Amino acid sequence: MNRPLVIAHRGASAYAPENTMSAIKKAVQLGSDGIEIDVQLSKDGHVVVIHDTTVNRTSNGNGKVSSMTLEQLKTLDFGSWFSKEFKNEPICTLEEVFDYLKDWDGLINVEIKKEWFQFNSIEKRVVELIDKFDIRNKIIVSSFSTLSLLTIKRLDKDIPTGILYSSPAKEFILLAKLFKIDAIHPWYKDVTKDMKEAAVKGNIKIHTYTVDDVVEMKKLAKLGVNGIITNIPDVALKALNNL
Structure with a gap:
């Protein structure tokens, strides 16, 4: 049995502050097969690596990411x-992450975070950076926003995409097939044998999030998922390498 890829969630976020270069470097150091990060657009159009729409939870600042320039964001402490x-620890840009990982041979999962009805050029900027570093062969762009993924495909049909969702709806496999999306990224408790069979028929990969329980990891591996997104990649690798 081929084990699933072990993808470090927001970097190795159990061991370093999420979505920072420290977490990304730790994920590489631990031998992760992939790294998942979240991106948003700053006020001045830079793609920055952060999960929330505000800086409040993960920095010593306050305010919306979209209302701050990169220079302003770089003054904040994202580690304490x-x-x-x-x-x-400063916020990092997607460009800095790509530059660091350009010679690394793992999968980079870039998740585009967008609020409903938020319109900006983040997809165009992400595609431009993928082009700049010529890393199309080790990228997957994921999002809860189907519109974002369709925009990515319109800009470059060859960039792999994954649709995120948190409900056990088989319709997402149909949606993926319809829109030529390459993978589904369901919550791990929603993954079933039926879902796996439908995904195989549609030639669609399953990368499931966020799995930190070893028993669940092994169960999902036996079901045949393609990737497991986890905060503890070292634990996952140890558990899954022994299957």
């Missing part, structure tokens, strides 16, 4: 909330 060891 996690531990003193990471004091003054």
